[in-house]
Amino acid sequence: MRPFDGRRVLLGITGGIASYKSVLLARLLSQAGAEVDVVMTRAAQEFVGAITFEAVTGRRSYSEIFGSGNTLDHIRLARESEVFVVAPATADFLARAAHGHADDLLTACLLANVSPVLLVPAMNDRMWANAQTVRNVSHLRETGITVIEPDEGPLAAGEGAGPGRMPEPEAIFAEIARILEPRGALAGLDVIVTAGATREPVDPVRFISNHSSGRMGVALAEAAYRRGANVTLIAGHLDVEVASWLRVIRSDTTRDMLDAVAESLPHSDVLIMAGAPADFRPRVE
Ligand SMILES: Cc1cc2nc3c(=O)[nH]c(=O)nc-3n(C[C@H](O)[C@H](O)[C@H](O)COP(=O)(O)O)c2cc1C
Known part of the structure; x- marks a missing residue:
């Protein structure tokens, strides 16, 4: 018996350089028994292949909102998830989420979702500090969404040193586990x-x-x-x-x-x- 046997996690991947780390996150969740449905934006597929996530999770991954046979994926995936995670969450995704857009499968799922949401931003430190991003993050938090603070540290290709780095997969896993663990066991103690x-x-x-x-x-x-x-x-x-x-x-x-x-x-x-x-x-x- 593994800790999260049969628990449903929707893992959104957006187009950031840190998306390679999300392969490890998907593996940690799968090894813990979770059924992980990966939903990728178009940009995310420029960084990591859908096949990689399918191999790690043992389940198909999703990216298209239109297409025969997957017309209602955005409603079904949202309904079935027990926790909705987006890691990495790009500045662009945060902006679209904050404004209630539903112009691709991931944002449509987010609007149809009622389970706890955990967003894990990852971007250049200037993008993270930009007033538009600050406002979007603050608005998302006001709506009850959890937005994890990025780590400080070297960013992609020597461009700056954070904050903006995506936290390590183990740290994100721990945050997801806090949501999936039996409710109230030690909550708030x-x-x-x-x-x-x-x-x-x-x-x-x-x-x-x-x-x-x-x-x-x-x-x-x-x-x-x-x-x-x-x-x-x-x-x-x-x-x-x-x-x-x-x-x-x-x-x-x-x-x-x-x-x-x-x-x-x-x-x-x-x-x-x-x-x-x-x-x-x-x-x-
Ligand atoms: C090499 C490269 C790396 C990028 N890394 C990031 C990143 O870490 N964070 C970010 O917010 N945007 C990053 N971008 C920009 C996004 O890919 C771009 O805004 C895209 O439209 C995001 O789409 P999505 O949010 O639908 O995935 C990067 C772009 C390139 C070309």
Whole structure:
């Protein structure tokens, strides 16, 4: 049994350079059991082939609004989806969506859709900062659509350094998972998770510690996030990577970890202590 067996995701792809990353997103969703219906704009097909998405999802992909046999695709696809994601969402798509256009299959699906919508913009930093885009994004948010903030970082062909980059597929997957996870499981709860080993310095070079990798705490934090919690991970030293979308407070010693927990605890509903504080510290520091 996979976490999203049989869950329906409509994944819209628009004509941005980041569309290659959406192949990985489609694969993550499919591997988690979701049935992913890919809807591509004409421009998107200039960047990635429909066949690639079909191979990854095991389902046909869609792009044309007119054509015999697919006349009502825009209504059917919208009705069947449980979450409507567009990644990447170009500046042009955001503009058309904000103005209620339905001049291709993807925008028509969006207008006919009633499930939660997640738009993942990706574009040049000047396009993202342009007043027209800012207004379109703000209007879309007012209508209840979730528009994820783009990452900062190198943009296509050395053109600028963000913000405008599409977040990594794993981060988008986590946002989709928050929508697909059983409703209300941990929604709105503030959860603290401790993870990893603390270190007690003996001198400037040596320390007392333990073999904890932090894997369990990080996995618990990510799972709580996917179930809708507001998660704070209080991390000692970790041998595993932490997802960029988790809020992390770093702590070196057991005292640091204790202080961080004591500070966060009054504003929290749940504390999961999966961290491995060192048991001893030198008497003289
Ligand atoms: C090489 C290349 C890369 C592009 N990358 C982006 C991009 O990352 N974001 C964006 O908003 N537009 C980008 N564009 C412009 C869009 O492809 C163009 O606005 C197109 O009309 C978008 O159509 P669509 O929104 O229907 O997919 C790019 C164009 C080219 C030629």
